[in-house]
Amino acid sequence: xxxxxxxxxxxxxxxxxxxxxxxxxxxxxxxxxxxxxxxxxxxxxxxxxxxxxxxxxxxxxxxxxxxxxxxxxxxxxxxxxxxxxxxxxxxxxxxxxxxxxxxxxxxxxxxxxxxxxxxxxxxxxxxxxxxxxxxxxxxxxxxxxxxxxxxxxxxxxxxxxxxxxxxxxxxxxxxxxxxxxxxxxxxxxxxxxxxxxxxxxxxxxxxxxxxxxxxxxxxxxxxxxxxxxxxxxxxxxxxxxxxxxxxxxxxxxxxxxxxxxxxxxxxxxxxxxxxxxxxxxxxxxxxxxxxxxxxxxxxxxxxxxxxxxxxxxxxxxxxxxxxxxxxxxxxxxxxxxxxxxxxxxxxxxxxxxxxxxxxxxxxxxxxxxxxxxxxxxxxxxxxxxxxxxxxxxxxxxxxxxxxxxxxxxxxxxxxxxxxxxxxxxxxxxxxxxxxxxxxxxxxxxx
Amino acid sequence: xxxxxxxxxxxxxxxxxxxxxxxxxxxxxxxxxxxxxxxxxxxxxxxxxxxxxxxxxxxxxxxxxxxxxxxxxxxxxxxxxxxxxxxxxxxxxxxxxxxxxxxxxxxxxxxxxxxxxxxxxxxxxxxxxxxxxxxxxxxxxxxxxxxxxxxxxxxxxxxxxxxxxxxxxxxxxxxxxxxxxxxxxxxxxxxxxxxxxxxxxxxxxxxxxxxxxxxxxxxxxxxxxxxxxxxxxxxxxxxx
Numbered sequence: 001x002x003x004x005x006x007x008x009x010x011x012x013x014x015x016x017x018x019x020x021x022x023x024x025x026x027x028x029x030x031x032x033x034x035x036x037x038x039x040x041x042x043x044x045x046x047x048x049x050x051x052x053x054x055x056x057x058x059x060x061x062x063x064x065x066x067x068x069x070x071x072x073x074x075x076x077x078x079x080x081x082x083x084x085x086x087x088x089x090x091x092x093x094x095x096x097x098x099x100x101x102x103x104x105x106x107x108x109x110x111x112x113x114x115x116x117x118x119x120x121x122x123x124x125x126x127x128x129x130x131x132x133x134x135x136x137x138x139x140x141x142x143x144x145x146x147x148x149x150x151x152x153x154x155x156x157x158x159x160x161x162x163x164x165x166x167x168x169x170x171x172x173x174x175x176x177x178x179x180x181x182x183x184x185x186x187x188x189x190x191x192x193x194x195x196x197x198x199x200x201x202x203x204x205x206x207x208x209x210x211x212x213x214x215x216x217x218x219x220x221x222x223x224x225x226x227x228x229x230x231x232x233x234x235x236x237x238x239x240x241x242x243x244x245x246x247x248x249x250x251x252x253x254x255x256x257x258x259x260x261x262x263x264x265x266x267x268x269x270x271x272x273x274x275x276x277x278x279x280x281x282x283x284x285x286x287x288x289x290x291x292x293x294x295x296x297x298x299x300x301x302x303x304x305x306x307x308x309x310x311x312x313x314x315x316x317x318x319x320x321x322x323x324x325x326x327x328x329x330x331x332x333x334x335x336x337x338x339x340x341x342x343x344x345x346x347x348x349x350x351x352x353x354x355x356x357x358x359x360x361x362x363x364x365x366x367x368x369x370x371x372x373x374x375x376x377x378x379x380x381x382x383x384x385x386x387x388x389x390x391x392x393x394x395x396x397x398x399x400x401x402x403x404x405x406x407x408x409x410x411x412x413x414x415x416x417x418x419x420x421x422x423x424x425x426x427x428x429x430x431x432x433x434x435x436x437x438x439x440x441x442x443x444x445x446x
Numbered sequence: 447x448x449x450x451x452x453x454x455x456x457x458x459x460x461x462x463x464x465x466x467x468x469x470x471x472x473x474x475x476x477x478x479x480x481x482x483x484x485x486x487x488x489x490x491x492x493x494x495x496x497x498x499x500x501x502x503x504x505x506x507x508x509x510x511x512x513x514x515x516x517x518x519x520x521x522x523x524x525x526x527x528x529x530x531x532x533x534x535x536x537x538x539x540x541x542x543x544x545x546x547x548x549x550x551x552x553x554x555x556x557x558x559x560x561x562x563x564x565x566x567x568x569x570x571x572x573x574x575x576x577x578x579x580x581x582x583x584x585x586x587x588x589x590x591x592x593x594x595x596x597x598x599x600x601x602x603x604x605x606x607x608x609x610x611x612x613x614x615x616x617x618x619x620x621x622x623x624x625x626x627x628x629x630x631x632x633x634x635x636x637x638x639x640x641x642x643x644x645x646x647x648x649x650x651x652x653x654x655x656x657x658x659x660x661x662x663x664x665x666x667x668x669x670x671x672x673x674x675x676x677x678x679x680x681x682x683x684x685x686x
Binding site for chain 1: 678
């Protein structure tokens, strides 16, 4: 029997979908890319944006129309608010938490569909720690995501994650190290540690688990003894829990990628207060200063919300100024939209959409000018690039630098995909670079 | 494509007979052990403590009833009290605050936490003075601070509409509690707490904690920066 999964939202959901696939594969189901071929259809939902929830309704409506004619079983899991859960129970056959995923074959068995797994007692994997023990199916042979922390205690007013994923829980460091080791043995080149507040790692264990900095150090030590090159990333950290030790460790180990994603959300202290961010611009500035001094080559990414409830022109202007100050290499800029379940959804969304659009455009222009200036200075330099895929332009391949800057170069050699190559930068486009291949295999350790 | 036939179709997934529950994990609950009304709309809900570790300034999520809705409330009781208390203002169009007010002794409320970072740095208690600025029920974490750390040197500014909203003011040192009321003149100051702050500036080396209405916090923030306070010494918790 074939199954098809739709994964919405963040990298954490993508990572979860790898574990969900393992459970279904172990039960004898076979994945198909073609949803019309599948009898088991599932969605990993995201509650961060209303748009993602709208996609769920659109898809289940389509599937339920098929149900009259075909044997279909539908399920939904992922980030789901209680209010949505009640509605989904009426539309899907199963609604469950990811921590309960190992029970899925048993649930399907209730419909009279037996599988290899449904006949055995699967009273395992009933909490998030056990869920993490499921060996995931990785989508890629060279890029992998490793969950290290789940949930959020920060309660930013614009965000529903604390209500969908619950409190912060850290995965055992032994398991994380083991998964990273196993990926290295398989030759993975890019590994990303995932968590809603990835650098809050260990804080929930009250001293019974190592810190995030120590976790990075241990992976750094693995890098030292590993016989192949790799880059380790993490996302997303919270400025409140970012400390000097983390930055020092990143500087110390070559395998810890010199790219830091540090969400700012707004460049105005009063907006940050309203967002309940628990950091101010001064704190953010001190982190960036430490990064610039300790790891001058590091690229800096951020997340920004424009048009948050009550954001004045002056407050938005402070975000523009923050862009001038921090000169981000990339910013994921979102127009604010209230999400049911988040605290701010109880406030009036008082910034007109046209004004949000205008602010988004202004900030994007600002970002582009800084990115272009930075990238221009890379012309003529040779950078190591992890080749990811074929580019949309014929006979070109595309990849990422260690700092996650997109770069493409002329080559039709698909065997380079998944390998490190040395690329000389020859030109600079809006948010990306173009280069020429210098060395087709720079796997040697830095 | 492999064909199969659904032999039976339960209305919804049936958990009966299985070892574990397959629906969403049941939330934690706490038993209600007391409720005292302070005004017509404000009340203190007292819950069993169990072995819950908490810090003054943290908050918990509470809910009651079957709709799954929860709200966050700052802890009102002290770190060493054998119970957990929260100070709640019944919101006119509110859902949870009304439900919780209907609780009776022995009822169980859904509970999550405690969490939160609006905490006092214990290293600063001995050598710092603290300025607490609250509006309405935003006084709750300050009540918890003062109960938990009796040695604190503090000034507490409390902004309310009517002086009867000076919730349990006898709990505070009268010389350090400054009641600012906007609708009657029975407090220490007739006017907004922010106007009081402008009129009577405090030592700008104090650690300042602001809690309550966002507009009050924003106004106070501007005033404090103008008075030379460092942004790094301003800590806030917005109520919504």
